[in-house]
Amino acid sequence: MNKLIWQQDFAGGHADLSAWNIRLGNDLLDNDGNPVCPGWGNGERQFYTGNSGNLYIDESGLNLCARRETVETDGRSFAYTSARLDTRDHLSFCNGKLVVRAKLPVGQGLWPAIWLLPQDQAYGPWPASGEIDIMEARGRLPRQVLGTLHYGKDMDNKSIDEFSYAFENGAIDQFRDYALEWDAGSIRWLVDGHCFAERRLEPGMPFDQPFYLVLNLAVGGWFDDVPVDEAALPAVMTVAGIWLYE
Numbered sequence: 001m002n003k004l005i006w007q008q009d010f011a012g013g014h015a016d017l018s019a020w021n022i023r024l025g026n027d028l029l030d031n032d033g034n035p036v037c038p039g040w041g042n043g044e045r046q047f048y049t050g051n052s053g054n055l056y057i058d059e060s061g062l063n064l065c066a067r068r069e070t071v072e073t074d075g076r077s078f079a080y081t082s083a084r085l086d087t088r089d090h091l092s093f094c095n096g097k098l099v100v101r102a103k104l105p106v107g108q109g110l111w112p113a114i115w116l117l118p119q120d121q122a123y124g125p126w127p128a129s130g131e132i133d134i135m136e137a138r139g140r141l142p143r144q145v146l147g148t149l150h151y152g153k154d155m156d157n158k159s160i161d162e163f164s165y166a167f168e169n170g171a172i173d174q175f176r177d178y179a180l181e182w183d184a185g186s187i188r189w190l191v192d193g194h195c196f197a198e199r200r201l202e203p204g205m206p207f208d209q210p211f212y213l214v215l216n217l218a219v220g221g222w223f224d225d226v227p228v229d230e231a232a233l234p235a236v237m238t239v240a241g242i243w244l245y246e
Contacts, residue, residue: 001181001183001245001246004243004244005245006244007241008062008241008242009241010057010061010241010242011241013057013059016057017057017062017085018090020085020090021089022084023085023216024048026039026044026046026047026048026078028040039221040218040221041126042221043220043225045218045228047071047073047078048081048083048084048216049071049082049083050083053065053067053069053081054082054083060240061239063236063238063239064085064217064239065235065236066081066082066083066110066233066234066235067082067233067234068080068234069081082216082217082218084215084217085214085215086117086213088117090212091212092210092211093210094208094209094211095246096182096244096246097180098116098179098180098213098242098243098244099177099178100241101240101241102237102238102240103176104142104172104173105139105237106140106142106171106173106232106235107139107229107232107233107235108140108226108227108228108229108232109139109140109226109232110139110217110218110232110235111220111223111224112216112237113133114133114134114178114214116133116134116213116214117211118130118206118211119211120209120210122206122209123206123209124153127151127152127158127159128151128154128206129206130150131149132180132182132211133147133149133150134147134178134179134180135147135189135191136148137172138223138224139229139232140226140229141224142172143166144167145172146164147163147165147180147189147196148162149187149199149205151206151207163196163197165189165191165197175238175240176191177191177193178190179193182207186198186199187199187207215237217235217236217237
């Protein structure tokens with residue numbers, strides 16, 4: 001896994017967002033673009049936009065910014081805006097090493113994530129085709145990150161393999177390299193080159209198909225169902241670069 005096959009050098013000022021889909025709104029959509037669940041299926045409270053206040057590139061990298069900002073649409077009102085983007089239909093991969101260098105915001109109710117979803121849903125709708133969370137953090141617990149697999153034939157039989165990592169020094173608000181090493185036999189999670197978890201892959205698990213990359217900064221949600229600390233807003237998740245190796 002040492003041949004570089006794709007990269008995004010946001011901090012170098014050379015990257016654009018042509019390989020990315022900017023997702024909008026508060027609804028989880030089906031494959032045809034129809035809303036199926038509010039809150040992106042997670043009880044999230046933000047409304048995603050592509051506005052320059054929520055999504056922008058500067059000398060530090062690609063910035064996803066959560067704000068206290070009211071959006072009213074279709075009879076619903078949202079108190080927060082933020083950003084979410086993904087590489088579906090542009091970049092997906094099966095097996096390899098993905099490294100994302102990112103700095104994450106601290107603050108209660110903030111939920112930054114770097115994760116993978118199946119390009120084709122070959123085994124059916126979530127969770128049957130799987131989900132790979134490279135990094136999730138709870139903003140009120142800035143010394144910890146999590147890596148997780150979701151899978152199972154249906155909602156009643158879903159499995160969650162969750163692994164946590166605690167920083168010995170510093171916290172999520174420093175640039176870190178969050179990485180995933182994925183081969184036919186296992187998936188490994190790394191922070192700054194340190195492997196903190198490995199899950200052997202077993203027959204019947206759906207991780208033999210291409211997945212695409214998702215970056216988002218959620219506000220609220222069931223992952224850490226606590227009041228939002230609005231004093232922490234605006235809050236920024238910065239991605240300096242992304243490297244994919246095979």
